[in-house]
Amino acid sequence: MQQEAAQRETEELERVQWRPRPVRGWAFPKLLWYLVFLQPIITEVHLRRKNVKFLFIRFSAWQYAGTDKLWAGLVTTLCEGIRHQYGALPFSVYSVLGTKAATTLGFHQREWQCRHRVCLALLALLAVLSLGVGLLYLSVGARSLSHRASNSSLLRVFGGAATTLSGSGLLMAVYSVGKHLFVSQRKKIERLVSREKFGSQLGFMCEVKKEVELLTDFLCFLEIYQRRRLRVVLEVTGLDTCYPERVVGVLNAINTLLSDSHAPFIFILVVDPSILAACLESAGSMKGTADNGYLFLNRTVTLPFSVPIMGRRTKLQFLQDAVQSRDDLLYREITRKLRPPGGAGARGSEGAQLLEVQTQAWGEREQSRIDAEAARRIREALFCLHDERDCLYEYVPDNVVSMRRIVNTVPITVRLLQQQQGDFGGPSPRQAVAWVVLANQWPCRLSWALQCLEDRQQAGGAPEARSRLWDVFSDHSRELHTMTKPLQNVLDLDGDPELFERFLGADFPFTVAEAQSLLRCTVNLDHSIRRRMGLIRAVSALKPPSPPKSPARDTPHAANGANHAPRAAQAGHPAGEAHQPRDWAQGGKPRPMA
Numbered sequence: 001m002q003q004e005a006a007q008r009e010t011e012e013l014e015r016v017q018w019r020p021r022p023v024r025g026w027a028f029p030k031l032l033w034y035l036v037f038l039q040p041i042i043t044e045v046h047l048r049r050k051n052v053k054f055l056f057i058r059f060s061a062w063q064y065a066g067t068d069k070l071w072a073g074l075v076t077t078l079c080e081g082i083r084h085q086y087g088a089l090p091f092s093v094y095s096v097l098g099t100k101a102a103t104t105l106g107f108h109q110r111e112w113q114c115r116h117r118v119c120l121a122l123l124a125l126l127a128v129l130s131l132g133v134g135l136l137y138l139s140v141g142a143r144s145l146s147h148r149a150s151n152s153s154l155l156r157v158f159g160g161a162a163t164t165l166s167g168s169g170l171l172m173a174v175y176s177v178g179k180h181l182f183v184s185q186r187k188k189i190e191r192l193v194s195r196e197k198f199g200s201q202l203g204f205m206c207e208v209k210k211e212v213e214l215l216t217d218f219l220c221f222l223e224i225y226q227r228r229r230l231r232v233v234l235e236v237t238g239l240d241t242c243y244p245e246r247v248v249g250v251l252n253a254i255n256t257l258l259s260d261s262h263a264p265f266i267f268i269l270v271v272d273p274s275i276l277a278a279c280l281e282s283a284g285s286m287k288g289t290a291d292n293g294y295l296f297l298n299r300t301v302t303l304p305f306s307v308p309i310m311g312r313r314t315k316l317q318f319l320q321d322a323v324q325s326r327d328d329l330l331y332r333e334i335t336r337k338l339r340p341p342g343g344a345g346a347r348g349s350e351g352a353q354l355l356e357v358q359t360q361a362w363g364e365r366e367q368s369r370i371d372a373e374a375a376r377r378i379r380e381a382l383f384c385l386h387d388e389r390d391c392l393y394e395y396v397p398d399n400v401v402s403m404r405r406i407v408n409t410v411p412i413t414v415r416l417l418q419q420q421q422g423d424f425g426g427p428s429p430r431q432a433v434a435w436v437v438l439a440n441q442w443p444c445r446l447s448w449a450l451q452c453l454e455d456r457q458q459a460g461g462a463p464e465a466r467s468r469l470w471d472v473f474s475d476h477s478r479e480l481h482t483m484t485k486p487l488q489n490v491l492d493l494d495g496d497p498e499l500f501e502r503f504l505g506a507d508f509p510f511t512v513a514e515a516q517s518l519l520r521c522t523v524n525l526d527h528s529i530r531r532r533m534g535l536i537r538a539v540s541a542l543k544p545p546s547p548p549k550s551p552a553r554d555t556p557h558a559a560n561g562a563n564h565a566p567r568a569a570q571a572g573h574p575a576g577e578a579h580q581p582r583d584w585a586q587g588g589k590p591r592p593m594a
Contacts, residue, residue: 001233005052009228012051020051020227023086031225035093037119038112040101040224045109052229054266057081061250062238071246071253075208078234078257078265079215086222092180094218096173101220111224212257219264233266240271244279248286251300273297310398312388318400319386319393322407374418378411381429385410391507392430395437395499402440409436409524416521427514434508435518439525441495442503444487447529448480449473450519453512454530455537465513470504472512479537486536490529 013019023031059077083091099115188211223230236254239247254267269276277293280286290296298304310318384390385407396403410433417432427435438446449472456463456472463472484491494500504510510518 001054005054009051012049012228018227021225023090023222023226031090032093034112034225035090035221036097037115039099039115040221041111041113042101042103042220042224043109043111046111046224046227049227049229051227052231053226055082055085055230055232056235057232058235058237060238061236061242061246071249072208074234074236074250074253075212075257078232079211081234082215082219082232088181089177091218092177094221095180095214096176098218098221100217101224209256216260216263220262223264229264231264231266233268235268235270237270239269240275240279242279244283245285247276247279248283248290251280255300269301312393315393315396315398316386316388318403319396319407322400322403323382323386325404325407370418374415377414377418377429377432381410381414381433382407384430384433390430392434392437395441395503397441397495405524406433406436406440409440412523413521416523417518420517420521427518431508431510431514432518432521434503435510435522436524438503438508438510439522442500443525443529444490444494445473445480445497445500446525447490448476448533450515451530451533451537452476453515455534463512465511467512468504469510469512469515470501473504483533483536483540487533490532 009020021027021030057078059074061073063073097118102113188207219230219232236250239250242250257263257265258267273294277297280290280293280296283290286296384392385396386393396406413432413436414429417427420426449469452475453463453469453472480487
């Protein structure tokens with residue numbers, strides 16, 4: 001947007017002769033002069049201007065998530081951002097002495113006209129002030145020249161009255177400007193919000209609307225003064241982390257600010273549409289209006305833009321940046337070497353001191369060696385994430401937050417794995433970082449495979465250590481399909497199922513032994529998911545008790561079975577297989593059908 005604005009600025013300067021006016025430095029007194037004595041005029045020349053300046057203001061909804069009215073924070077952030085952009089004094093002067101831009105019909109190039117009322121009022125105040133000062137001077141002179149106190153007192157009364165009236169008018173104007181200078185719009189709105197039952201006040205929304213209209217008029221004045229169009233770009237982030245009612249309040253505030261067709265506001269909503277639609281549908285105040293959240297968003301958003309899928313180079317660059325930010329653990333070994341060795345105690349024998357020094361030195365060397373090995377493994381594991389020759393980066397999501405979560409988890413997992421194994425063999429650093437990605441991307445499916453493996457071990461039919469974890473999941477995938485309803489919220493956490501199959505089946509075929517070893521070092525997998533799955537499997541495995549037998553019902557039922565048996569035999573079926581297997585006649589349960 002800034003590049004587009006710079007390009008339009010260059011094209012506009014080539015087309016016209018005048019240049020944009022600055023608002024800072026030596027041009028600041030000129031801006032104040034225009035604010036007080038001149039009124040802007042919206043002409044056709046101004047409407048045809050193509051050069052635009054964008055004012056970027058960021059609004060984080062998470063900062064105001066604790067307030068009852070989140071939209072009030074949106075308005076205050078907007079007012080404070082513009083006030084900070086152009087200074088407090090120009091906006092305060094405009095709030096007291098400014099006037100709304102006028103419109104003219106036809107083609108006119110004159111964009112300013114003198115404010116005759118302000119000029120006449122100021123001249124009148126200055127004339128009355130001069131007259132009052134003159135009368136006071138004459139009263140003092142007359143009192144010194146003559147001894148008639150009546151004339152001097154009369155002049156002094158008229159001079160004092162004129163000076164007081166004119167001075168009070170000027171002081172009231174200065175006081176109003178100073179009041180707006182120290183009491184900003186943000187403080188005004190926050191004061192209204194802090195009152196009890198402010199929502200029931202009749203003029204609350206009217207006051208907020210007036211403040212926004214004053215802000216819009218001030219921007220229109222600056223547009224004509226600077227000879228360029230102004231657009232305030234408000235970036236709204238963190239809206240998908242707030243309560244549904246507050247999300248609705250922010251959207252209503254945005255619609256209110258955009259209700260004016262000439263409003264110079266552009267809102268950029270950086271949110272997940274699915275979460276926003278769910279908030280609209282669950283909000284009680286939107287019943288009947290936003291039963292379908294996506295339709296409501298289509299009526300509100302004028303330019304939908306989805307971030308395209310992150311390319312290979314971009315993803316590798318983001319991963320490399322996230323890895324380079326994790327340098328705290330890698331410098332621990334260097335800082336440890338800079339520590340001064342601990343001195344031995346003054347008391348005790350020389351042999352005890354020597355033994356203590358040797359033991360301490362050996363412990364430091366051993367710890368230094370462990371830290372160096374851990375740093376090497378962490379570097380190797382993190383390098384596998386952004387290595388373009390490896391396929392691991394393809395399974396990392398495009399979300400920057402997920403990237404940082406994986407990068408932050410890898411050092412802890414590698415440290416725990418080293419502490420568990422020592423210098424012996426086991427999963428490599430590449431397998432450790434792949435396991436972290438697996439637990440981050442498919443927590444439900446991984447928990448299901450681990451739970452099935454645990455249940456088989458408890459039942460005494462554990463698979464071999466060399467068996468693949470994917471085979472364990474495949475054997476029980478149909479059972480997982482029957483539990484989609486109770487595990488719906490957990491299944492929504494998983495990524496693409498096809499990528500999961502390729503991950504475990506081809507690229508990273510973890511064995512049962514490796515999975516059990518890595519599970520003890522896993523910190524980014526919610527173990528409550530496995531406990532929930534175990535309870536569901538245990539409940540589903542329970543068989544309902546068989547109904548009690550009644551002698552009265554067995555007699556006719558047996559007779560009917562005897563009558564139907566010959567017919568079944570004639571049809572080519574054995575008589576014992578007419579209804580249930582023979583176990584039912586022996587008092588057993590019916591066999592489950594496959």
